[in-house]
Amino acid sequence: MAERDISTLLDGGGFFEGPRWRDGTWWVSDFYRHTVSRVAPDGTETVVVEVENQPSGLGWLPDGSLVISSMKDHKVLRYADGELSVLADLDGLVGGHLNDLVVDAQGRTYVGNFGFDLMGGGTPAPADLIRVDPDGTVTVVATDIDFPNGSVITPDGSTLIVGETLGNRYTAFTVGPDGSLLERRTWASFGDAPAAESVDATIAAIKVAPDGCTLDADGHIWAADALGNRVVRVAPGGEIVETLAGPNGLGVYACQLGGPDGTTLLMCCAPDFFEHNRAVAREAILATVEVDVPHAGLP
Numbered sequence: 001m002a003e004r005d006i007s008t009l010l011d012g013g014g015f016f017e018g019p020r021w022r023d024g025t026w027w028v029s030d031f032y033r034h035t036v037s038r039v040a041p042d043g044t045e046t047v048v049v050e051v052e053n054q055p056s057g058l059g060w061l062p063d064g065s066l067v068i069s070s071m072k073d074h075k076v077l078r079y080a081d082g083e084l085s086v087l088a089d090l091d092g093l094v095g096g097h098l099n100d101l102v103v104d105a106q107g108r109t110y111v112g113n114f115g116f117d118l119m120g121g122g123t124p125a126p127a128d129l130i131r132v133d134p135d136g137t138v139t140v141v142a143t144d145i146d147f148p149n150g151s152v153i154t155p156d157g158s159t160l161i162v163g164e165t166l167g168n169r170y171t172a173f174t175v176g177p178d179g180s181l182l183e184r185r186t187w188a189s190f191g192d193a194p195a196a197e198s199v200d201a202t203i204a205a206i207k208v209a210p211d212g213c214t215l216d217a218d219g220h221i222w223a224a225d226a227l228g229n230r231v232v233r234v235a236p237g238g239e240i241v242e243t244l245a246g247p248n249g250l251g252v253y254a255c256q257l258g259g260p261d262g263t264t265l266l267m268c269c270a271p272d273f274f275e276h277n278r279a280v281a282r283e284a285i286l287a288t289v290e291v292d293v294p295h296a297g298l299p
Contacts, residue, residue, distance in 0.1 A: 006247045006289045009043045009266070013284030016268035017212065018058040018069075018100060020299050021258020026266055028286065029055035029068070032279045036068060036079075039286060041259070049079050057111060059103030059299055061134055067109050071097040076109060076132050088132040093140065095127055100212060100254075102151040102160070102299050107134040108179045110141070110160060112148030124166055124194075124202050131179055141181040142173065146193065150213035150254065152221060153298040161187050163210030165226055166202050168193055170210060170234070188221070188238035203227060208240070212254025212268065215297040222265060222291075224252045231255050231267060233291075247287050262294030 014032030026039040031054045038046045054071035061067060065080040067087065074094050078087040096114025103109045108131055115127030129142040146167030153160050160181060161172045170188040173181035194205035211226040221234045229251050233242040246252040250269040257265055270284040
């Protein structure tokens with residue numbers, strides 16, 4: 001396989017997350033600049049909205065409203081007509097920061113959370129996956145997930161696949177007509193589930209730590225490996241069929257297929273993911289690389 005050329009699209013970020021492609025432009029959150037921005041294919045950044053308590057996952061409702069997970073205050077926000085409002089308050093339902101999300105074609109938002117105080121060195125604990133309906137109704141749809149992170153929905157809307165960052169796996173669910181998640185099964189396994197004794201012990205046992213991810217038309221997932229300084233293309237079952245190292249040794253924490261042909265892979269890169277290092281530094285970059293198989297499904 002020929003070596004792929006990785007280019008820098010934008011630098012000077014705090015910590016980029018939640019990359020999406022919509023209407024001919026990239027969209028991305030930045031935790032520590034507290035911004036959601038559009039980034040044109042030429043690298044021009046336009047800040048869309050500021051989110052004080054750290055934006056992460058992004059999506060859109062059928063009416064075009066932007067949905068944003070606000071990490072530290074556990075809120076799912078809605079941005080429309082220049083106004084930021086609360087779609088749902090998940091305080092009391094989560095064990096750590098809100099994290100990535102995916103919105104389905106019906107406007108149902110599935111959002112994960114850390115499950116524990118990652119940045120404060122807490123003991124790993126499982127978390128729930130929560131559904132927020134377009135009217136703000138909140139439902140816990142899956143439990144005991146080891147750090148639910150990036151999620152994708154297949155093109156026919158029938159299956160949701162969520163990465164378990166501290167579980168060495170992807171888990172799939174059948175999406176019921178009412179948005180319930182049914183028939184839980186392992187979609188890809190990278191190793192045994194670690195014993196959650198401490199963050200350090202858990203990290204040491206991880207083979208692939210799936211973070212932000214994107215689905216392609218072959219039914220494979222490009223996954224940012226949060227502990228491996230790389231993105232990996234994963235086949236159903238867990239075989240890694242391609243690996244791309246982060247540019248200049250950087251970590252890669254999210255990725256998304258987009259561009260005019262759906263074959264541009266955008267990567268969110270930074271030296272590490274620790275808040276005490278990233279909150280002030282402006283060392284994060286967005287990088288792009290052309291791949292062979294185009295985007296499919298959501299986000």
